[in-house]
Amino acid sequence: MAEALREQQLCLSRFIRDPHSNPAPPGIEARRLAVYRQLFLGNMQSLLAGSFPVLSATLAQTQWQSLTTEFYACHRCKTPLFTEVAGEWVSYLETRSDLPGWVAELAHYEWIETVLLLSDNADPAHDPEGDLLDGVPLLSSLAMPLAYAWPVSHIGPDQLPLEAPVEPTLLLARRGADQKIHFARLAPLAHALLVSLQQQLLTGREHLDALAQRAGVERGALERQGIALLHGLKAQGVVLGTVRG
Known part of the structure; x- marks a missing residue:
């Protein structure tokens, strides 16, 4: 029973992260799956846009949407903390050799402000x-x-x-x-x-x-x-x- 529930949860989470590469979980209406998908992805995109206002405004909207969607689908964060997602985004952009060099550097520049604001180093x-x-x-x-x-x-x-x-x-x-x-x-x-x-x-x-x-x-x-x-x-x-x- 527990294993079946775990598999259902994994199936749902895989689909929400990347519906193009993973099948939808059985027994759930497509409309509801779309709501879950938009809720989770939208929250992530809002978080990144708030942390990187200059980058999000400078990139074309379609490119920003594409990058954040790919980040959500492909990047495996090493932290569960929302306050550290910005650093994961910077790390992800640094791996994207197909982007202009200023993209990752601008993201890093904006991220440093967050790092210093949240720092509790003594x-x-x-x-x-x-x-x-x-x-x-x-x-x-x-x-x-x-x-x-x-x-x-x-x-x-x-x-x-x-x-x-x-x-x-x-x-x-x-x-x-x-x-x-x-x-x-x-x-x-x-x-x-x-x-x-x-x-x-x-x-x-x-x-x-x-x-x-x-x-x-x-x-x-x-x-x-x-x-x-x-x-x-x-x-x-x-x-x-x-x-x-």
Whole structure:
């Protein structure tokens, strides 16, 4: 009895997800199946449109409908949480090599706002007055350096790029004390420093030395710029201080 019920439920769920590839469960009126189908798919499409308003408005309506329908039918989410479906959508679009490159990048750009809004990460203990050059600068867990091949912050229904520009779009996304998400353009040095802070625990001097070596420039010149940059990031709350030893 239990096995028969389980098979009926699976048959119904397979049909609702993808009625073109799965037979309808017997004994249920087609009209009712259509209602179930539209209810579940419509809820998913509404959820995605609310999380990705720019992408949904920029794609042609038929393309948006097609992509969300295919996502619903084919993608196997690794989480049951509605708050994490947006991340699954981004992962799905990143597998779609048939789409223009800006589609997945624009989705990722919009998704980052959700990630930061919902983040409950706690920053580790730190010294807010620590020496940013000789100590180990600590990046806020609510700040993310981002790099895109496409100008994601300028894409919209009336502004579609035909090709990626030569220079990447470098951005900082952060959640401020006002609990709002702020995006700012970054210079290459600022982006490289933030990525270095994100990836490894080194003193500020070691971060700047490594960046100077990578760029092939004189260490002293970059260090002067780097110190000013670290203090500017500290003033914005992007750098919290230094790791407490």
